[in-house]
Amino acid sequence: MGMLNLVLTNISRKPATRLYPFEVRAPFKEFKGRIVFNPDNCILCGLCQKKCPPDAITVTKADKTWELNVFRCIMCTECVNGCPKDCISISNERAKTGAKEFIKIVVPIVDKPKAAPSK
Amino acid sequence: MNMNDILTIVLVLIGAPILGCLASGIDRRITARLQGRVGPPILQPYYDVKKLLSKDNMIVNPSQNFYVIVYLVFIILSLLMLVFKQDFLMIIFVYTVASLALIVGGMSTGSPYARVGSSREIMAILSYEPVLILYALAIYLLTGTFKLTAVLDASSPLLIYTPLIFIAMIVVLNIKFKKSPFDYSTSHHGHQELVKGMTTEYGGPGFATIEIAHFYEYVFLTGLIFLFWASTPIIGVLIGILVYLLIIVIDNITARVYWQWMLKLSWSVLLIISIVNIAYLYYSQAKLV
Amino acid sequence: MTTVIPFGPQHPVLPEPVSLKLEIDNDVVVGVLPSLGYVHRGLEKFIDTKDYNQTMYICERICGICSGIHGITYSRAVEKLFDVEVPERAQYLRVINSELCRIHSHLLWLGLFADGFGFESLFYECWKYREDVLDLLERFTGNRVIHSMSKVGGASRDLTKEQIDQILKTLDDLEPKVKNIEKVFVNNYTVKKRLVGLGVMSKQLAYEAGTAGPTLRGSGNAIDVRNTADWDIYRDLGFKPAVAKEGDCYGRTKVRIDEIYESIKLVRNAISKLPNGEIETRVKGFPTGEAVMRAEQPRGEVVYYVKGKGTKNLERLKVRTPTFANIPSLLLMLPGVKLADVPIVVLTIDPCISCTER
Amino acid sequence: MLDNVIQNVTDIKSMPEVLKTVEGLKNDGYRYVTMICLKANEGHELIYIFEKDDKLKHLRYFVKPGEKPKSVSGIYLCALLIENEYQDLFGLTFEGLAIDYKGHLYLTPNSPKTPLA
Amino acid sequence: MIENTVMLLIIVPLLFSLLFVALPKSLYKILAWALFILGAALSVNLVLDGTGVVQIGEPNFAMLENVVLILEVLVILFILAVSAKYKNWPTLGLGIISAAIFAYTFSNVPKVEGASFNIDQFSQVMILIVNIIGTAIILFATGYMDQYEEHRHLNRQKTFYFTMSFFLAAMNGLVMADTLGWLFLFWELTTLCSFVLISYNMDEEGINNGFRALALNLVGGIALSIGIILLATNNVSTLSGIGTYAGTNAAALAAVALPVALLCVGGFAKSAQMPFQSWLLGAMVAPTPVSALLHSSTMVNAGVFLVVKLVPAYAGTSLGTAIAVYGSFTFVMCSALALSQRNAKRVLAYSTIANLGLIIASAGIGTPLAVAAAIMLILFHAISKALLFLCTGEIEHTIGSRDIEDMSGLIKKAPLLTTLAALGMVSMLLPPFGVLLTKWVSMEAASSNPVVIVFLILGSALTTVYYAKWLGTILSSSMDKNAVPHKKLETYFPLSLLGLAIVVTSIFVFPIYDYFVKPQVDILLKAAPAISGLAGEFTTEIGAFTYIVIFVVLALAILIYLATKNMFTPRMSSYYMCGENNLERDRLMFRNGLCSYEKSSVSNIYLQNTFGESKLTTLGYAISIILIAIALLGGIGL
Amino acid sequence: MSLAKSPWIIHVNVNSCNGCDIEVVACLTPLYDAERFGVLNIGTPKQADIMVVTGSVNYKSVNVLKNIYNQIPDPKVVLAVGACASTGGIFHDCYNVIGGVDQVIPVDAYVPGCCPRPEAILDGVVAALSILEEKKKGNIKGKEVKLKGNEVPSNA
Ligand code: NFV
Numbered sequence A: 001m002g003m004l005n006l007v008l009t010n011i012s013r014k015p016a017t018r019l020y021p022f023e024v025r026a027p028f029k030e031f032k033g034r035i036v037f038n039p040d041n042c043i044l045c046g047l048c049q050k051k052c053p054p055d056a057i058t059v060t061k062a063d064k065t066w067e068l069n070v071f072r073c074i075m076c077t078e079c080v081n082g083c084p085k086d087c088i089s090i091s092n093e094r095a096k097t098g099a100k101e102f103i104k105i106v107v108p109i110v111d112k113p114k115a116a117p118s119k
Numbered sequence B: 001m002n003m004n005d006i007l008t009i010v011l012v013l014i015g016a017p018i019l020g021c022l023a024s025g026i027d028r029r030i031t032a033r034l035q036g037r038v039g040p041p042i043l044q045p046y047y048d049v050k051k052l053l054s055k056d057n058m059i060v061n062p063s064q065n066f067y068v069i070v071y072l073v074f075i076i077l078s079l080l081m082l083v084f085k086q087d088f089l090m091i092i093f094v095y096t097v098a099s100l101a102l103i104v105g106g107m108s109t110g111s112p113y114a115r116v117g118s119s120r121e122i123m124a125i126l127s128y129e130p131v132l133i134l135y136a137l138a139i140y141l142l143t144g145t146f147k148l149t150a151v152l153d154a155s156s157p158l159l160i161y162t163p164l165i166f167i168a169m170i171v172v173l174n175i176k177f178k179k180s181p182f183d184y185s186t187s188h189h190g191h192q193e194l195v196k197g198m199t200t201e202y203g204g205p206g207f208a209t210i211e212i213a214h215f216y217e218y219v220f221l222t223g224l225i226f227l228f229w230a231s232t233p234i235i236g237v238l239i240g241i242l243v244y245l246l247i248i249v250i251d252n253i254t255a256r257v258y259w260q261w262m263l264k265l266s267w268s269v270l271l272i273i274s275i276v277n278i279a280y281l282y283y284s285q286a287k288l289v
Numbered sequence C: 001m002t003t004v005i006p007f008g009p010q011h012p013v014l015p016e017p018v019s020l021k022l023e024i025d026n027d028v029v030v031g032v033l034p035s036l037g038y039v040h041r042g043l044e045k046f047i048d049t050k051d052y053n054q055t056m057y058i059c060e061r062i063c064g065i066c067s068g069i070h071g072i073t074y075s076r077a078v079e080k081l082f083d084v085e086v087p088e089r090a091q092y093l094r095v096i097n098s099e100l101c102r103i104h105s106h107l108l109w110l111g112l113f114a115d116g117f118g119f120e121s122l123f124y125e126c127w128k129y130r131e132d133v134l135d136l137l138e139r140f141t142g143n144r145v146i147h148s149m150s151k152v153g154g155a156s157r158d159l160t161k162e163q164i165d166q167i168l169k170t171l172d173d174l175e176p177k178v179k180n181i182e183k184v185f186v187n188n189y190t191v192k193k194r195l196v197g198l199g200v201m202s203k204q205l206a207y208e209a210g211t212a213g214p215t216l217r218g219s220g221n222a223i224d225v226r227n228t229a230d231w232d233i234y235r236d237l238g239f240k241p242a243v244a245k246e247g248d249c250y251g252r253t254k255v256r257i258d259e260i261y262e263s264i265k266l267v268r269n270a271i272s273k274l275p276n277g278e279i280e281t282r283v284k285g286f287p288t289g290e291a292v293m294r295a296e297q298p299r300g301e302v303v304y305y306v307k308g309k310g311t312k313n314l315e316r317l318k319v320r321t322p323t324f325a326n327i328p329s330l331l332l333m334l335p336g337v338k339l340a341d342v343p344i345v346v347l348t349i350d351p352c353i354s355c356t357e358r
Numbered sequence D: 001m002l003d004n005v006i007q008n009v010t011d012i013k014s015m016p017e018v019l020k021t022v023e024g025l026k027n028d029g030y031r032y033v034t035m036i037c038l039k040a041n042e043g044h045e046l047i048y049i050f051e052k053d054d055k056l057k058h059l060r061y062f063v064k065p066g067e068k069p070k071s072v073s074g075i076y077l078c079a080l081l082i083e084n085e086y087q088d089l090f091g092l093t094f095e096g097l098a099i100d101y102k103g104h105l106y107l108t109p110n111s112p113k114t115p116l117a
Numbered sequence E: 001m002i003e004n005t006v007m008l009l010i011i012v013p014l015l016f017s018l019l020f021v022a023l024p025k026s027l028y029k030i031l032a033w034a035l036f037i038l039g040a041a042l043s044v045n046l047v048l049d050g051t052g053v054v055q056i057g058e059p060n061f062a063m064l065e066n067v068v069l070i071l072e073v074l075v076i077l078f079i080l081a082v083s084a085k086y087k088n089w090p091t092l093g094l095g096i097i098s099a100a101i102f103a104y105t106f107s108n109v110p111k112v113e114g115a116s117f118n119i120d121q122f123s124q125v126m127i128l129i130v131n132i133i134g135t136a137i138i139l140f141a142t143g144y145m146d147q148y149e150e151h152r153h154l155n156r157q158k159t160f161y162f163t164m165s166f167f168l169a170a171m172n173g174l175v176m177a178d179t180l181g182w183l184f185l186f187w188e189l190t191t192l193c194s195f196v197l198i199s200y201n202m203d204e205e206g207i208n209n210g211f212r213a214l215a216l217n218l219v220g221g222i223a224l225s226i227g228i229i230l231l232a233t234n235n236v237s238t239l240s241g242i243g244t245y246a247g248t249n250a251a252a253l254a255a256v257a258l259p260v261a262l263l264c265v266g267g268f269a270k271s272a273q274m275p276f277q278s279w280l281l282g283a284m285v286a287p288t289p290v291s292a293l294l295h296s297s298t299m300v301n302a303g304v305f306l307v308v309k310l311v312p313a314y315a316g317t318s319l320g321t322a323i324a325v326y327g328s329f330t331f332v333m334c335s336a337l338a339l340s341q342r343n344a345k346r347v348l349a350y351s352t353i354a355n356l357g358l359i360i361a362s363a364g365i366g367t368p369l370a371v372a373a374a375i376m377l378i379l380f381h382a383i384s385k386a387l388l389f390l391c392t393g394e395i396e397h398t399i400g401s402r403d404i405e406d407m408s409g410l411i412k413k414a415p416l417l418t419t420l421a422a423l424g425m426v427s428m429l430l431p432p433f434g435v436l437l438t439k440w441v442s443m444e445a446a447s448s449n450p451v452v453i454v455f456l457i458l459g460s461a462l463t464t465v466y467y468a469k470w471l472g473t474i475l476s477s478s479m480d481k482n483a484v485p486h487k488k489l490e491t492y493f494p495l496s497l498l499g500l501a502i503v504v505t506s507i508f509v510f511p512i513y514d515y516f517v518k519p520q521v522d523i524l525l526k527a528a529p530a531i532s533g534l535a536g537e538f539t540t541e542i543g544a545f546t547y548i549v550i551f552v553v554l555a556l557a558i559l560i561y562l563a564t565k566n567m568f569t570p571r572m573s574s575y576y577m578c579g580e581n582n583l584e585r586d587r588l589m590f591r592n593g594l595c596s597y598e599k600s601s602v603s604n605i606y607l608q609n610t611f612g613e614s615k616l617t618t619l620g621y622a623i624s625i626i627l628i629a630i631a632l633l634g635g636i637g638l
Numbered sequence F: 001m002s003l004a005k006s007p008w009i010i011h012v013n014v015n016s017c018n019g020c021d022i023e024v025v026a027c028l029t030p031l032y033d034a035e036r037f038g039v040l041n042i043g044t045p046k047q048a049d050i051m052v053v054t055g056s057v058n059y060k061s062v063n064v065l066k067n068i069y070n071q072i073p074d075p076k077v078v079l080a081v082g083a084c085a086s087t088g089g090i091f092h093d094c095y096n097v098i099g100g101v102d103q104v105i106p107v108d109a110y111v112p113g114c115c116p117r118p119e120a121i122l123d124g125v126v127a128a129l130s131i132l133e134e135k136k137k138g139n140i141k142g143k144e145v146k147l148k149g150n151e152v153p154s155n156a
């Protein structure tokens, strides 16, 4: 009879279903959704690459690129904590589903204009 | 065979699957609601069948689809015989052909899961067939003939003479719908030890045939319940719907049990109450008028 | 002629690649041969290339269901190598995380178990309640199932006041809901028909077979690592192991349901006693020595063995997971049950193959 | 090596003695927890872990290269998985296993052989 | 005309039995074909000759009567000798009793003047069965026995064919004889043939089972002869006379009740009804053609033939009810017993007993409808069962086993054989085939008796189950294709003939009913059932069996299948084995934990615990003996 | 449209840590209720349209993956769920790991995350639907992937 009660309560109430994708629940602010990289301060030190457990980040000094394999990242935030320049942050938005092409984010690091000393 | 009959046949051929499809859609919808979900659209079974028909015909045995066709046509035949008020005993035998065709179809694929499922389904026959025939016997005793004409023409309902058989028939329907607690030979979703049981190796059009046959079967089985109050069709239909709903609820409040348990239940409880009912009919000499 | 059928690895009853070869005679199982290796990744070798901090993430991914406690136990094992004392607040946070994990794992199991005996709506009911716990965990740690809350030296996330209130509120809601499903598991006729007297192990047998967790406690052995000297927080929180005498599937189910209540109680107590302060001590240097650390996972006792040799990598990491200890008991329980009972018996040890094979 | 971290270790020299001790432990009501295998000086080191009343007890045995240790699965059935595992991973051969997977517990013919050895 | 046919029907098989002895093995095939053609021609001829009574008067009678006498003495001597030789004391005892009764009859019972053969429609049906199916079976045997003997290192084919054709003669005599004394002789002769053929292998098992058959049939024979003696005191000496006599008045009806009951007990023993069923099961050690000929389609039918012929003497009486209950009890009991069997021949044996029980039950009910059902069931059952037995024999030669479980995948190995076997099984339990039609008729007829109908309902559900298991097993495609059997004409001709006969008789069921059954029921009960056969329906007063529609639908299903077969790009695939199989290897193999491939297999459910043979048999003995006692006591008039 | 309205999935766990599996199962439970789109978790590949793979592939499960893939009738779509299935994830250079699922069978869509949220998996299923439709229209068949070399153990 326990179950009868339960199912009858269920049918008398609104379904518990979250109607995703028609109604999207706002993600919790604590949620570790995806890595956001801000190339501005990056010094290509490669610390993030070294810290990343699944080797999702590749920093190539020669080409001056910072590359993230989104489909390998496990959202552990090691890189976020490890970056000396706080270039990497985490957003509570999910990485998008996709086909193979979207798998990597390659960010070229533009040379910054030489700072104060030259002045 | 006159124009009218042909029209009826066409109507049944087209109408029954629509009804059955709706019924199964509603079933899924209600089940979902009972589980606190939204559930699929009502027409989901139709989409499913349409999709299955558009898929490749993957088979393990060249003749496996023959059996499901036999299953389909014999289900249709038994439904038609019901509609044409034929001999009830005969309807049951024809219906057995259909059930057996599905079982043999399952076994013919040779897959171990299908074979275990089929042998469990054979045991299901052992448990529901006697009840069905006793139901037929009750009709004979009440009307003096096995032809359904008498039941359908009578002015008083069958149910008042056969309450116990009615109860037994609800369980039989539960078995035939393959719903929990009796979904041991194949379950609607595949979460059981036998994967999809009898239908494990069926896919695409073959499986679509089985689904369509299920639609007819739904109507046929509900028709058997309808007979209990055929004197006032509206009540008969209502009872049919109620029993259907009851079965859906039972499906959701019970775990799957063993076929052994079902066999025990049917040969002890169901058979006994049906026989008691029959005995009452013998000795009271009640007649349906 | 007996029936020989494969059960798994890809089998709809279990989302996991449990694989058994079943020999059946007259609908009764007479022989079983488990087949393993479908989830063997080789994580114990992996530590060669990852440092001991990164290894925490690997240990968490031994299994996605019990990952939180894996991470915590690993951290504690390495802390033992370093001989550091973790701040008390971090310890309490770890307990809260562990127990929330346990609730989610047990609800998950109850659901899968219900599905195992064909009770779909009960399955859905359990998983519906579980989502509440997952929401809590998500807000607490930032992820639904793999939490990465612990790290060597402490915790990486702290609880805010708001989150604490949320946790307490959700648990208050959850308790009556669990009571509801408990009624079904304990009283429903068909459920009892399936569970009572199935897969019986006597107290002695369960003990000797080396089983762990609810499988062991379901047979009347009050053995729970949360009770031990290793970690006294639990005793401070007033922990009592849940035990059932039956020794069958029914008993093991009851143990798990009781553990949900126990965990709810522990979380509440831990929150009420939650001390203020730091959540992390900085760990410096490289691990040396060897240590054994045990902890109670939802499925039973996990044993971590770590050995460091003074480099940033560990030299050896060995995890003995509860399912690893419980699988041999299947060899004892399965013979003699019906084919239809195989999924149930397999599920009552709450098998976790990814834990087993790592 | 900081032996103080794991306590209660008994070193055992010969295989028969291991079996005898294990037998004795079983009679004393110990539970088999697990066995650790380590590479050491060309051979392997086995650490058997037992438990009773929340106390762990460790037996340490050194397997010389080429030696075939005896299985304790005859005494504790539950030892069979871990022993099979070490057959796979370290290439050891245990004699007298209750179920011998012959190195195919985890690994198949196409996977790397004895990865931890 | 008819006299000649009757005589030829007895003499031709006798002649052939001598020919089989005289001619070498190499000619057996030709002989069998000749016998088949002659038998078929003669039996058809008999049907064309119409019905009638053949009186044998002086001077032939005296001569023949002496022959009969000598033969009876020989029979008894043979029994005594053989049972003494094998030291089988129970049989010896029964033989001595028989001898005593014979001596008593010889000295005390008044002699009859002349004898008669009564050819009615029922006899015609039986003659058709015996001489078409029976000779077809002998034909089949010529393709079967070589391999059979080879396996068992035997060389007794002369005995075999001699006995088989001798049996045909005896059986022909049995179904035509009207004089009870002659009938008794033929009766005992068939028993002897059965004994010889059961012990054909000459091993211990065969001989023991042969003696069991002999002993139990002697019990039946003794009951029969006592019945005959009792009837003689009422001046009844012919089979047809019993009905006539019983029909005169109520007192006469009561007077013949006990002898009729005794005759029925004789029939029960011959038909291996409970509690005599064990001899038929034992008889399964004989070569399969023997089982097909004697133990399913002809000799065991002699028992029910007798019981049905006696219908006028008990229809509507309490004896009739007792017989009906008894028959239906055997039906349900043996169907239940068949459930736990996995030896195909034992399944068939139980199924045979069950169906004979159904015939007896129908006869016991005694309404015109029921009696019609009984007669039709004899015909349809004989055809289907003969086919099934022969198929089992051939299957055994193909796969080397008669275990149902070993037959899985047979359809891949021997498609035609499997199809025929499947047809046989389907015809036993599904519409639109004859057996089901008659089962349906008897159910409708039995619905006036609550006990009988409940038994029939349970029995028919059980029947479905055990045949469905077997059917599914042979049709499952799990064996790989190898060892396609060599197709021999003399093997497949009888099989196909029987298969064809099933379909044809089922389609033409109404003409058959109209021509053979209806007049016969009229003769027996002076009333014919109100059955019409319009529009492909078999309509009784309480229902209708629409067999033509079902044939049409079946044909439709085949058509749809053929039409849609290639519509949806068929693609062969491997089995779902949880992902652990490999298409290139045996399709039923899967990889096990030890990383090697292993074959999966599935066996059916046999419910040995619930429907175990020993438990049920004991129960069956008890209840059936009680029922027989009731029938006899009812006969005495208590 | 018919395929898009009734995608039946078969869930194959090849080498996953369960994290992704339980999220796949969670998709079907009331809170996410994938059955709204007609999704059924069907037991047998013979009736499936979408193969949902979780976990990286290892040397033992590669056979399973290939066999199940071959047993799904066309048109079919493979959805790789999670970091592991997509690229091998954190385990990508473990000794017993071959790599992402696409190393073995053709993959049509990927869901990132470790583990991905049920919403993400639903997105993946929806993405798979349009691919399914395309495949049906273009009559694109999946190639049969053969077991090769020592993946087939010589029988003992
Ligand atoms: N609880 C747990 Fe684990 C661990 N350790 C276990 O077998 O689940 Ni995946």
Ligand code: SF4
Pocket: A041, A042, A043, A044, A045, A046, A047, A048, A049, A059, A082, A083, A084, A085, A086, A087, A088
């Ligand atoms: S992101 Fe940060 S850690 Fe990585 S390379 Fe740039 S500066 Fe260094």
Ligand code: SF4
Pocket: A035, A051, A052, A053, A054, A055, A056, A057, A068, A072, A073, A074, A075, A076, A077, A078, A079, A080
């Ligand atoms: S979050 Fe972790 S996995 Fe992702 S890029 Fe950063 S370190 Fe690598």
Ligand code: SF4
Pocket: A074, C061, C064, C146, F015, F016, F017, F018, F019, F020, F021, F054, F055, F056, F081, F082, F083, F084, F085, F089, F090, F113, F114, F115, F116
């Ligand atoms: S992606 Fe993450 S959660 Fe999913 S299987 Fe891999 S490790 Fe587990």
